[in-house]
Amino acid sequence: MHDTVLSNETRTVVSPGRIELGVGAVDTVGDHAARYGDTALVVATEQIFEFHGDTVVDRLDAAGVEAVVYTDVRPDPTVENIEAAHDLYERNDCDLIVTLGGGSSIDTGKGVGILAANDGSIRDFGVDRAGYEGVPNPSPPLIAVNTTAGTGSEATRSVVVSDESTSTKFLIVSANVVPDVAIEDPELTVSLPKSHTAFTGIDALTHAIEAYVSVKSYSVPDGYAEQAMERIARSLPVAWANGDNLDARADVMVGQLQAGQAFTNASVALVHGLARPLGAQLHIPHGLANGLILPYVVDFSSMAAPEKYAEIARILGVADAHTPTREAADAAAEGVLRLCRDVDLTGYLDDFGEVPSRDDYLSVVDEMTQDAIDSGSPDNNPRKPTRDEIADLYTTIYDDALAPDSPRRS
Ligand SMILES: [Fe+2]
16 A cells, blocks of 8 residues: 555646757757747857857757847846846747756746736746736746756756845746757766766755655655665766766656655755755855755654655665665765765865855854744654754754854865
């Protein structure tokens, strides 16, 4: 007997309309675009456009689709990015959106789609103002050509936007923004440097683990999450060590897609709740923030969902079928730590972070704790933390993983 809620409750499972997978998948972008219209807004960061822009524009051109190009997307895309790209979309009478890149490009494209189909400014659609599913009309067709292996945004109903006027990020969640086509071509991820292979891979692992243990999880996202963890555990270290290994790149790419499908149909939880404020304080990439936090949250939470964490430990190779459940659950954090060590995650702090002194860090713990609580994500955790427990977790993270002489950095 499988444990499922579906016999007495219905769920909406969201998914991209079509998924093109494999080496050469990018070649399909023109034909897909031509099904939807004749003028496409192409959204990318400048750097990604330099790598892959010609490939996409040539395929669109060959299919008779004109490309209008916006390449000012920032790593954490802003309200201004979305407004400027939307302006270009309207001025050129575009009828579809093609994003090229990872989460930043995809989220900008989703934002353009929201403004193209709805009245109001992008800030109005944040979950803090409009609630979940607060985007009334479906976006125009959106094709996401993915070039990273992490956010899974090509499969999700989430948009994360930076509001520079308040130095905060806000979240939009609606099934009306899920892309129509997701293009997953592992050859496009070969250009991803080792640092970002580690960050995006650990972000994807975090999505899978958080979706799996979330109080909102059920059979369908559980299946995606288990497969995602398996693929990431076996192939992320290989893809990190040898970025040209296409088999490993492809396995991680499918894993991060499944992780996206898992969390958009369940939710993220305490790790993402803690990671947004920590990332904002330390100015570190999202996946690095997740990887710094993940082992401690797994350790904190495992007693509340021992069977789930025991399965995580088995998938990560630190327990087997004969290990008793509680013993296996207790080992899960070690499995996560090992995977982070395999890709030298904390080794990137010197180049990608600004670690404050312990006193300076402790002086912002209260503020980070409040932000984490306000995000709502901790409520999805199997063990609901108190305010003091969140503050304690932040302190542990500093002493164990952030301080220059801490155990994880020496
Ligand atoms: Fe994430």
